[in-house]
Each structure stands twice: as C-alpha cells, then as structure tokens.
Amino acid sequence: MTQARRVRVRRVYEAARPRQDGLRVLVDRVWPRGMKKEDARLDEWAKQVSPSTELRKWYAHDPGRFTEFAERYRAELAEPEAREALDRLRERADGGTLTLLTSVKEEQLERSHAAVLREELGGGSG
Template identity: 65%
Template sequence: MSVRVRRVYDPPESDDGVRVLVDRLWPRGIKKEAARVDEWPKGLTPSTELRRWYHAGEGSYEEFARRYEAELAEPEAAELLDGLRGRVRKGPVTLLTSAKDPERSHAAVLVGLLESASR
C-alpha cells in the first residue's frame, strides 16, 4: 500500500499516483491545472462545523480525530472511504491538503484509517 500526504501547493511528482484533494474548499491561490487533482471527494472531508471547531482552537487534535472518524463512519463518507481504499490497493495515492501542518490534520487521520485497513 502506498499512500502519502502532500501539500497541494507542492509541485506534482512523477510517483504521486492518483492525486486526491481532501479539503472541502478549493485551496487559495492555486489554479486547477497546476494542482493536477484527479479526484475531489468533498463528502470525505470534515464537516464545516468540525473544521471550524478545530481551527478555533477549542479542542485537541486527538478529540478532532475522534470526531472526524465518527463522521467518516456515516454512510456517505464510509462509502467514499471504501472507494479510496480501493484506489490505494491498486497503486500509489497522494492525499492533497492545504493544511499548514498536514501531520496534525484530517489528512493524517485518513492515512491512519487507510493504513489500519490494509493490515
């Protein structure tokens, strides 16, 4: 399994595989052609309420991750997550985010879920 997280502002690399934008909003200052996004499953992203709660500094990353995982268990998101797992089984996938700290973002939660499903 090959899944990694990169900032959408970084230039595409030849080994990115399928490039999946995992942000609900299109990143500022980047043109769609430059981002080379193959998929944009908005239903797989944290809800607006959860995103605002976390960015307001009201809770810990661990609590954010727990709440986001609960959102991902909902039927629509679970179906999209299963589809992403299928993509990962077929080849490399790069999750793209505009988060300044991808290791403490929703993208890292997704990687954790994708990696735990492949064990």
C-alpha cells in the same frame, strides 16, 4: 487478496511528482486559495471525506484539540456518504500509491484531517 497501498500526505501547493504521487486526491472541502484547477493536477476531489465545516472550525488546528478532533472526524467518516467515498479511495489505491492533497500548512500536516485519513486508509505514515 488486496495488495498493499502506500498513502502519502502532501500540500496541494507543492509541484506534482507523477512517478511518486500515484493517484492524487484533494481531500479538502473547499478549493485551495490561489490554486488554479489545472495546476493542481488532481485525479479526484473527494469532498465527502473531508471534515464538516463545523468540525473544522471548532478544531482550528489547536494542538490541544487534536485527539478529540480525530475522534469526531472518525465518527464523521463512519457516516454512509463518507464511508462510501473512503471505500472507493481504498479500491482505487490498492496496490499503488495514493497521495492525499490538502492546503493545510506544512507544520500542521501531522495533526490534520489528512493525517487521520491516511491512518483510516491503512497507509501508516509517509
């Protein structure tokens, strides 16, 4: 039986909280602007679960497009490479906390790919 996991979404620019973050995974396709790799304190960079460049540019964080964005993004997550990476994240996070890191602005987090990904990983909100 699989143990419950807690999936959180945070900005990569926030200071790491080792006791609370658990496994820290960057889920952006491109490296965050101005961030040094050693400062990110990542366990993994899962580019394979980020939206395609085309989808990301189309969406442009337009709130009116979020529902369609989420639908298109879920279709991308069903592709073999993304699905395999998603399954790997599920396995690594079972019974613990998984923190999805993104460079998305604070006010856009709940309408971001990371929020959709959190739902797909069965983590609810948080």
